[in-house]
Amino acid sequence: MPVQLPISKSIANRLLVLQALNGMPLTDMSGRDVPEDVKLMHDALVAIGNGATRLDLQNCGTAMRFLTAYCAQREGQTVVLDGCERMRQRPIGQLVEALRACGAEIQYLGEEGFPPLKINGKRIEAGKCIIVLSQPVSTQFVSALMLMGLDVRTDCSSPYIYITREVLRRWAAGEHDFTERDWSAAAFWYEYAALHEGELFLEGLYQTDIQGDKIVADIFRNFGVETCFEENGVRIGRKKATGITRYQQSFKNCPDLYPAVAITCERLSIVLDASGIESLQLKESDRLLAVREHRTYGDHRIAMALLAADLPCDDIACIRKSYPTFYEQLCQLRR
Numbered sequence: 001m002p003v004q005l006p007i008s009k010s011i012a013n014r015l016l017v018l019q020a021l022n023g024m025p026l027t028d029m030s031g032r033d034v035p036e037d038v039k040l041m042h043d044a045l046v047a048i049g050n051g052a053t054r055l056d057l058q059n060c061g062t063a064m065r066f067l068t069a070y071c072a073q074r075e076g077q078t079v080v081l082d083g084c085e086r087m088r089q090r091p092i093g094q095l096v097e098a099l100r101a102c103g104a105e106i107q108y109l110g111e112e113g114f115p116p117l118k119i120n121g122k123r124i125e126a127g128k129c130i131i132v133l134s135q136p137v138s139t140q141f142v143s144a145l146m147l148m149g150l151d152v153r154t155d156c157s158s159p160y161i162y163i164t165r166e167v168l169r170r171w172a173a174g175e176h177d178f179t180e181r182d183w184s185a186a187a188f189w190y191e192y193a194a195l196h197e198g199e200l201f202l203e204g205l206y207q208t209d210i211q212g213d214k215i216v217a218d219i220f221r222n223f224g225v226e227t228c229f230e231e232n233g234v235r236i237g238r239k240k241a242t243g244i245t246r247y248q249q250s251f252k253n254c255p256d257l258y259p260a261v262a263i264t265c266e267r268l269s270i271v272l273d274a275s276g277i278e279s280l281q282l283k284e285s286d287r288l289l290a291v292r293e294h295r296t297y298g299d300h301r302i303a304m305a306l307l308a309a310d311l312p313c314d315d316i317a318c319i320r321k322s323y324p325t326f327y328e329q330l331c332q333l334r335r
Contacts, residue, residue: 001333002201002233003189004033005181006323008211010160012038012179013062014167017070017147019176020045027177035182035322037062045070054080057115059087059284059298059321062140064115068095069144072104074121080109082116086298089114090282094133095141102129102150126150138279159212159253166210181205181233183213185323187260188304190220190236192330194264195309199237200333201230213254222247223264244270252276255283259305262291267309284321 012029016038019026029042037060044055044063048071057063064083071079082088093113096106105120126149133154136142143164145152154161170178181204189200205214207229217227217234224242228235247270251258258280265272280287285297296303296314300321306313307330319326 001198002203003329004203004325005185005205006033006035006325007038008180008182009035009037009062009184009322010163010211011167013041013066014143014147014164015171015177015179016041016045017066018167018171020049020070021147024176033325035324036320037322041066048074048077048079051077053078054082057081057083057087059084061087061090061138061284064090064092065095065138065140065144066147068092068106068117068119069099069148071119071121072099072106073124073148075123077121078119079121080116080118082109086284087115091137092117092141094137095144098131098133098141098145098152099124101131124148124150137282162212163210180209180211182322183209183211183216184256184301185304185326186234187213187216187257188308188323188326190216190225191260191264191305192308192333193225193236193238194220194223194242195267197238199235201233201235203233205229205234213257215254216257216260219249219254219257219261220264223268223270242268242270246271246273248273248275250274250276251280255279255287256301258287259291259299259301260308263305263309263311266291 016026026042029039040060041063044067067081091113102124103122105122107118109116109118131145131150131152133142136156139158139160142152142154142161146164186202189202193200224238224240225236226239247265251274262272285299290297290299290302294311296318298315298318300319303313303315303319304326316327
């Protein structure tokens with residue numbers, strides 16, 4: 001069965017910010033397969049451009065972090081950035097302090113170090129400040145500053161920072177509107193393939209893609225899923241039964257793959273020795289807890305991991321955050 005994946009949230013959101021910074025028309029993000037997080041970023045940038053003074057960013061961490069930096073440099077405009085209760089539990093202090101060091105005026109309206117934020121836009125001159133972010137809580141703090149053109153230095157090596165650098169490189173070369181299909185979304189089809197018979201064709205995935213989550217192909221080879229790169233995508237299927245009883249994996253650079261890998265291991269009776277999992281407690285949910293309990297807590301990736309494994313899911317609607325057509329495609333596959 002051919003599967004069309006959503007566009008990469010990581011790439012789309014970075015491009016939208018760059019388009020807004022440069023006064024360009026924003027790419028149309030009204031398609032039914034566009035993740036809600038991307039639509040939210042698009043609409044928030046439009047609203048800011050129209051003079052909005054308060055924005056509800058729900059539980060979109062990317063929007064909160066990128067727009068904090070974006071609004072900080074919009075001279076003369078005051079904006080309050082808020083979100084849902086979970087967003088108010090997600091730390092942003094490192095990013096705020098870095099921006100303040102460059103002259104930004106940002107206030108906490110609730111608990112120190114967490115949203116909501118009141119941002120009074122100031123002129124920030126990129127060449128006049130060097131920011132050092134050691135062991136950032138989120139690599140998106142680094143990316144947010146990079147997108148603003150600020151000189152940020154970090155000891156963190158991350159595929160997400162690489163995406164930002166590559167988007168900026170292509171932007172400088174004149175590529176202002178490009179996309180890739182989402183490898184993190186593909187993880188749930190790899191999970192499905194590991195647990196079911198048959199083959200799937202995932203359209204639009206390539207070895208040359210800049211997303212670090214393409215490592216999912218290597219990870220799931222350990223569970224018997226083979227990947228064949230073809231002209232227009234990848235063909236995946238379980239070619240052999242896995243003989244392993246224990247699997248070790250660091251999720252430091254691929255935290256979004258944890259739900260699919262963890263549920264796969266559970267269903268195949270494989271002990272997962274997971275490391276690099278500290279950031280998982282700061283995602284849309286505490287993903288370690290959510291996987292253990294088989295409860296979504298409104299987290300799209302937990303929901304899709306449960307559904308791909310034929311497990312009960314208490315919140316199907318939340319998958320719209322990253323993959324609006326996933327459940328529809330899954331139902332078609334099961335017919």
